Structures are given as C-alpha cells and as structure tokens.
Amino acid sequence: MSDTPLPEPLLDDDQLDRLDDFLASERVSEDALDLIGTHGFLVALAVSPREVPPATWVAELFQGEPSFTDDGERETILGLLEQLRHNAIAALEQGLLPELPFELSLDDISPEETPIGDWCAGFMEGVFLDEPGWFEEDEEAAATLLLPFMALSGLFDDEPDMAEFTTDTARLEGLVRQLPELVLDLYLHYRVPPETPKPMPRKKKPAGRRKGGKR
Template identity: 40%
Template sequence: MSFAEQLSRLQAFLDADDLHDEALDYVAAHGYLTALSICPEQVPEREWIDALFAEPPHYRSDAEREEIEGTLIQLKAHIARQLASDDDPELPCELDLGDDPDDSDLRGWCIGFMEGVFLREDIWFENAEDEVSELLLPIMVGSGLFDEQPEFSDIARDQDLMNEMIEQIPELLTALFLLFNAPEEKPALLKPRH
C-alpha cells in the first residue's frame, strides 16, 4: 500500500463518528504531530498515540490497530522531514479561518498543534520563552482556545491582522523547528532587530 493510500485510510478512520468526542480528527492530528515533531523532547509513541485518541478506539482487529498506529508514526516522520527541509511545511488545510472560524479546518489544525504543545508545555517554554511565545502566537490565535484573554480577543476582532498572522504559520513552523533542533541556524525571522 502506498503512503498516500495509508493516509487516506488513516483519514477515514480519524474522521469517523465513532471515535471518542475528544479524539483528534485527521486535520487536528496533523497539527498535533507537527507540534510533536518540533518539540525538543521526544514524547514516547504510546503516550502520544493514547492522548490523540483520548480513549482506545474500537479497532476491528489487531491488524487494523497496527496499521493505524503505524501510519500515524509514519506521518509524524514525514512531517519531521518536511520541517527539516528547506521548503515551508504543507498544512492539510487552507490557511484561512473562513466566515465561521469554529468550523474551519485551520482552527482544528491549530487546536491539534496546541494539544501537542500541552503534552510537554514546560519543555517548549524552558529556554526561549519570549521567542517561542512570539512564534506560537498565530497558532494560539488560530486555535481560538485563548479567546477569553483580552489580548487574544483584540486580535480576533481585527480580521486583517488575523489573516496576516495565519499566513505566517508555515514559516513559523520552520522557525520553531530550527530554534529547537538547530539553534545555531537561527532563522532570520528571529534575529534581533536593530
């Protein structure tokens, strides 16, 4: 089976209605795996797979469980390769929150990403809290998880600012990846401004 076929089977599995309410769908799982690929500490596979599903899914067989978990692990490796390459990573959704952000795939992707950050929140902010916070801001805004906080609700009301921030997400992912995994190659985005 090709990787594309495996991904479409994974997508069908994650987007099915019979998973736990808190399980991540395919787009959110992609955001989650992206955060795990960036995180400077490797989270054990069992831990992140169990957290992704919230509770164990009802697999039809052991073979299906192995296939789904194996594809998730491959997808995470694929995302890590994209992050390490010179190209901006590709998101599985439009960089657009649309007219109803709560229904947009991008919101789901950003929520999934933040779920991945929350698994090891201390590690993310351990060494470069200001830089990491600045780079995460567009994803935090996109997730809608922080809208209760005044600074986030102000941004959410400014459509142009929101769109501008969201368009930066792919390059910010690369910047975060380099910050954690190749600090000596700090991207221009983070060089001190004079």
C-alpha cells in the same frame, strides 16, 4: 518565478483518507481528534523540543484505546500516524514547508469555525503535552513564536491579551498565509542549534629586527 519551494505533503491522499475514515468511525472516542486536529497535533510533535513517548501521545490523540478490528489495523493506523510525524521532521530538517490539509484563507470566517482553527487547536494540544519543554529555555521567545497558533486555535479567546489579535481579521489572514513558514520557524528555533562563530586565527607577528642585532 518564485524560488519558494512547494509545500511538502506529509502523507498522500489515500493515506489521509484511510486515517480520516478511521478517526471518523464509531470505533474511536467522540473526544478524539479528527483528521485535521490530528495533523496539527503530529506536526507539533515533530517540532517539539523534546521527544514525547508514543504511548503518551497516542493515548492523548485517541482519548483512550480505539476498538481496532485486529492487530493488522492497529499496526496500519499507528504506522500512518508515526509516518506523518516522521515525514514532518524530515521535511523541516531540510528547510521545506509542510503542506497543510486546508486552504490558507479564512474567507471572513472566524478561525475556530474553520479547519484552520481545528488544525491550530490540534497543534496546541501537542504543545500542552510537554509545556515545560516548549517554555523552559526562553519563555518569551516561545510565547511569541506560538502566539499565531494560539490566536488561530480559538482556545484562548477569553484571554485579555488575545483580543487585539482575534479582532484584527486582516492580521489573522496574514498569519494563516504564513502558517507553513511559522511552523518552520518554530522547528529551527527548537531543533537547530545556533551556529557558533569560528574563532579567528591568530595573526603571526612579522619578524622584526632584534635590538642591537643584525637583520
């Protein structure tokens, strides 16, 4: 049997359905993220090296203020969004893999035409909220770690450097299967500082004879 733990759900099915119903309703801007994009967006915020103020990410996610029916609905929806983000942090902090809301396979379909592409596009929208925070420490490492999400998102297909990735279907399939592990790798890179080696204890010199002295 494999020792790999099962992916950790970030919300239960009823909670995801509640969010889906609201995000798909006419009370939300047509430009707002759907459920799949929202899931990726909030996982990116869980990984983000710096905290993004809720007012900032809520406005970006909804592309404006939704028409909540009352304060109770507003509290419920915003609470579910924050719970998803918080649960992602808690899972990653324990070294657990997040459960993603789709099958980890492209089935020979272009990523941007699948929920996988939508999720990765949502993830990258979360990155765009604070690009300096993601890239300022080590731009090369950040670009390498984010490359799979960029390639699968469909947002960078016009980039010349991306052609090698996007035309290699076998490689893309491999990245899809690894997405939960890639999220954890990013979290460990940004949120868990590297261990500093403990200083070696100084060895005591054995007591020897003094010149001209007794033992």
